[in-house]
Amino acid sequence: MKETGIPLDQLEKARERLKNRGKITPLLRGETLDHRVGAQVYVKPENLQVTGSFKIRGATNKMLTLGKEALEKGVIAASSGNHALGVSYAAKMLNTKAVIVMPTNAPKIKREKAKALGAEVILHGTTSRERYDKVEELIRAHGYTLIHSYADEDLMAGQGTVGLEILEALPEVDRVVVPLGGGGLLSGVVSAIKGTNPNIQVVGVETEAVPRYTVSLENRRPTTVEIQDTFADGLRVVEPGKRNFEIIQALVDQVITVGESDLRQATKALYMETKLVVEPSAAVGIAAALGGKLQLKKKEKVCFLLSGGNVDEETMIEILKGGSYEGN
Structure with a gap:
């Protein structure tokens, strides 16, 4: 791995500190989504954390x-x-x-x-x-x-423990897909993944309503974007952190944006097919796959990191009632 990422020993120290604080969430097989996503689906449900998110x-x-x-x-x-x-x-x-x-x-x-x-x-x-x-x-x-929400190395190291858990549960994973807001989660996870096995693909997914990394990567520098209305309230950060951008630019294989309609369908699909209640911010990876923006192969083992499940009842009801579900 390039030296840009957070060192593995820093991630391991974070994992040691976090013992018995919070949960080690399971890695679940999401085979009911295979036919829609076009790959072997696994999910890391951080919505099951004690506070409902990573x-x-x-x-x-x-x-x-x-x-x-x-x-x-x-x-x-x-x-x-x-x-x-x-x-x-x-x-x-x-x-x-x-x-x-x-x-x-x-x-x-x-x-x-x-x-x-x-x-x-x-x-x-x-x-x-x-x-x-x-x-x-x-x-x-x-x-x-x-306590910054994303632009802090100790914080990124804590988030990166998710990546270490994914690798322990599924060392043969081919691709890890991560929601992308400020970049704290993706910075930590990509450091863990690439620091262990550089051949595993890591993808970040953000909403089209706030494409701060898409724009920043095009400009080759952290760039502030205007915020638009989105169901993905957890991804409303308008500018990447400098350190986050450095890590993501150097190590992440692909950054994708998804629209609101795909986001709604993905949130509903996760509920209908896996029985997991996630907030729309957590469903961006599945949205990228359902919308055809994430090209996958049938034999690929793909882990979608579900970042959280703190969604208002009204929002979830609106998503579940809105439009038909194309499950089959």
């Missing part, structure tokens, strides 16, 4: 690297939801204060869960830039430590 891994790993003084002052994060839950849960475990700055349009289920975990929730703006401006203001006023 974010608990990175947040917990980062906070376990902090000193006593930092923990006594408290931590702060900007998040559309899942990172908020990860930080809130980790803060509760470590008996420290968590302040979460969420967008005003954050899903109700994620706001309520963060509060239930004891976090102070502040609603501010609709873009990641607006949220981080508020975060910086609060850090200056109170001395909180920022």
